[in-house]
Structures are given as structure tokens and as C-alpha cells.
Amino acid sequence: MSSPPIRAVLGALVLWSAACERPEKQPPPSTATTTGPASRETVATVAPTLDVARLDALFKPLPSRFESPTSVGTPAKIALGRMLYFDPRLSKGQELSCNSCHLLDKGGVDGEQFSKGHKGQLGGRNAPTVFNAAGQIAQFWDGRAADVEEQAKGPVLNPIEMAMPDPLYVLRVLRSIPGYTAAFAKAFPGEKDPITYDNFGRAVGAFERGLVTPTRFDTFLAGQREQLVPAERDGLARFVSTGCANCHSGPLLGGTMYMKLGLMTPYENTKDQGRFDLTKNEADRMFFKVPSLRNIADTAPYFHDGSIKDLPTAIQTMARLQLGKTLTDVEVGSIVVFLQSLSGKPPAEYIAPPALPPSGPTTPAPDRT
Ligand code: HEC
Ligand code: HEC
Numbered sequence: 001m002s003s004p005p006i007r008a009v010l011g012a013l014v015l016w017s018a019a020c021e022r023p024e025k026q027p028p029p030s031t032a033t034t035t036g037p038a039s040r041e042t043v044a045t046v047a048p049t050l051d052v053a054r055l056d057a058l059f060k061p062l063p064s065r066f067e068s069p070t071s072v073g074t075p076a077k078i079a080l081g082r083m084l085y086f087d088p089r090l091s092k093g094q095e096l097s098c099n100s101c102h103l104l105d106k107g108g109v110d111g112e113q114f115s116k117g118h119k120g121q122l123g124g125r126n127a128p129t130v131f132n133a134a135g136q137i138a139q140f141w142d143g144r145a146a147d148v149e150e151q152a153k154g155p156v157l158n159p160i161e162m163a164m165p166d167p168l169y170v171l172r173v174l175r176s177i178p179g180y181t182a183a184f185a186k187a188f189p190g191e192k193d194p195i196t197y198d199n200f201g202r203a204v205g206a207f208e209r210g211l212v213t214p215t216r217f218d219t220f221l222a223g224q225r226e227q228l229v230p231a232e233r234d235g236l237a238r239f240v241s242t243g244c245a246n247c248h249s250g251p252l253l254g255g256t257m258y259m260k261l262g263l264m265t266p267y268e269n270t271k272d273q274g275r276f277d278l279t280k281n282e283a284d285r286m287f288f289k290v291p292s293l294r295n296i297a298d299t300a301p302y303f304h305d306g307s308i309k310d311l312p313t314a315i316q317t318m319a320r321l322q323l324g325k326t327l328t329d330v331e332v333g334s335i336v337v338f339l340q341s342l343s344g345k346p347p348a349e350y351i352a353p354p355a356l357p358p359s360g361p362t363t364p365a366p367d368r369t
Pocket of ligand 2: 141239242243244245246247248258259260261263288289290291292293296299301302303304305314315318319322323335
């Protein structure tokens, strides 16, 4: 059964891997033609071919910034947003900043299943990375904030996160810090009263829109195919042929749509119903935003409930829940290798903690109650 289709597949494989030496692991053609249960492992060692033409339809290189259509990211606005991002005085106890749960030197996450907020309270969802978040259709696991500008206004007032009592209190704090009066005026020139809660969101958003993490995958997509080593390209081919890219596509490999978690096999933890809890629409039960897979190797634990500790388990679980497939360890490992190529960092100077403006005489004291 040395069938032509198999030879065609192997031929294409050789083309795909052209110019790069493949490791000696490549099985002889005959093993790929065996059938029956035993062949599954063997066949799995032969990477599927990648339709290069489909790549451009499925993925896009990251832009240098995700620019807002309504709020231009001027240097003054970005610099102000950076200070606000790192400023714990925007929390009731003055112990928590955005960077407490989304550490910019740790992949934009805190590595916890659930983050500790005001007085150590735990939320019910895993904190996603802020890296590239601005490029998604919406923010939060359920998409309840339209963009990063709107999102930023949430955690500050969330009683189990930064726990500020109301927007006016936030503005009182900001106005009490002389350096912020000057920085808001510079960031929002011509505005009579630039210190507003919306402008707080706009400044933080402007900063987040530059938290972009391009990697070799982007130069690969731009045409420099040698930027991914053969094992990474095999993993990419596996990722596409398995069906992962049906949902995880676009520049972020995710963030473009909502999907039911447990499409083929129900998800066990139904406590959090995702978008249904927001819309009360039956059709939205267990629908969550398809998360970005950029930097995924750095953002464990996984899933909205942070219940999955490592990447291989996340991949295997996805295949089962979303595609009704069981992957071999070799297949999972190959996808891991590809996903690892998606880890990048924003420029070091962009995420360096800034000097914060000193408090003024009327700046409220921390409230740990
Ligand atoms: C106490 C921990 C905590 C703090 C402090 C915090 N966050 Fe979050 N953040 C979370 C959690 C948890 C979620 C997910 C909540 C959800 O989806 O319902 C989240 C979600 C987000 C998202 C959405 C990402 C996505 O992929 O949908 C962004 C962006 C974000 N936070 C930015 C910020 C900014 C900016 C600040 C400061 C103003 C901040 N966070 C403060 C824990 C925190
Ligand atoms: C039908 C759509 C769909 C398909 C197909 C799919 N996913 Fe997902 N993926 C999702 C959704 C939705 C989530 C969010 C899960 C949650 O809410 O906990 C997710 C979450 C993930 C996560 C965890 C992300 C995080 O930040 O916690 C990883 C990793 C992942 N998918 C990888 C894959 C891989 C690899 C494949 C192919 C084997 C795949 N996915 C196939 C929709 C899909």
C-alpha cells in the first residue's frame, strides 16, 4: 500500500521543510502507510503539511501598537498611563496597582489561580495577561468591557480588587497629587478639567495599547520562513490541522470571537456561565472569549477558572472539549513547541516602572478597612 497520497504528503512535507535540515527522527515512508490502532503513534511523528497560503488568512503579524480610533496615543498620554498603571494610591489600601496582578516583568500576569485583591480577597476568575489585550474584540473573559479604556475603570472600583469607593474619590486622590495635575494637563491639552475618570481610563488604555509582544512568529508570517525552526513549523502545522486555529486565529491567535467552552464535551465546572451571566441569553451559556495564545507559555495557570496548571494539559483538554479529539503526547508536545515561539516582551524601557509623583498634603492615607 505505497499509495500515491502518502507520497504526496511526504513530498509536500519535504518541500515545507526545504532549506532546513530535519532531525534524523523523520520516520521512513513505510511506517506512515501502516494502518490500525498501532499506527496512530507512528503517523503522529510525521507532521501534517502546512498550507502556506492559508497562513495569511488565519494569522497576521502584530502591529507596533493597537491604536485607539478615538484617543490618540501621544507620548504624554502614554507616560501618564504608565504612572497610573504602577500607582498603588489608586487602591483603597494603597497596596495594589494594576501591576500587582498583571506584572509587566512576568508576562503580564501574576501566576496565581485567582489574584489577591483588597485585604487579600480572591476573585473567581484567572487574571489574563495585559500583553496584546488591546487587540481583542473586547475585554474580560466575558467581554463585558468594550476596550482597554473602559476596562481600566473597572478594577479600581471593584470591591475585591482595588476597592476604591467611587470615581469621585479616585479623582480626589489624583487631584491631591501635584504631579498628576501637570501630567493630565499635558496628556489632555486644551481640556478645562483634564482630571476625569474617563481620562484616567484613556491614559491607562494608551499605555496598554503599546504592550505588544512580537516574536519570530511575526517575522515568519511576514515571509521570513526560516525564522521558525522545523519543529516549530511542524507544531504550527499540527495546530492548524487539529483545528485549534478555527478559534485561535488572527494576530493574537485568539481574541476575535466568543465560543462555548465544552463545545464537543461539556466542561465540568459550570459555576461560571461566562457571557450568559452577563446577557441572560440562553444561547450564551458557557460562552467565553477565545483567549489570545500570545505568551501562553508564560501565563499559567490556564482557563477562566485557573484550574489547569500546565500547557500540555491545557492543549489536551482543549482538543477533547472543543474538538472531540484525543491527541498523542507527541502531538501535544509538538503544539507546545510552536506555542513557545509566541512568547515575547514589550521593549524594556516601555515597561520599566516609572518614578511616581509625590503625594500632596491632602492625599488620603491608606484605608485598610
Ligand atoms: C486584584 C487583581 C487585579 C488588579 C489589581 C487588576 N486586575 Fe486586571 N484583571 C484581573 C482579573 C481577575 C481579570 C479577569 C476578570 C474577568 O474576566 O472577569 C482582569 C482582567 C483584565 C483585563 C482584560 C484582559 C483580557 O484579556 O480580557 C485587562 C486589560 C486588565 N485586567 C487590566 C488591568 C488594569 C489596567 C488594571 C489597573 C487599573 C488592573 N487590570 C488591575 C485582576 C486584576
Ligand atoms: C471551538 C473553539 C476552540 C477551539 C477549536 C480551541 N479552543 Fe482553545 N480556547 C477556546 C476558549 C473559548 C477558551 C477559553 C476557556 C475558558 O474560558 O476557560 C480556550 C482556551 C485555551 C487555552 C487557555 C488559554 C488561557 O489563557 O488560559 C489554551 C492554551 C488553548 N485554548 C489552546 C487551544 C489549542 C492548542 C487548541 C487545539 C487543540 C484549541 N485551543 C482549540 C476556544 C477554542
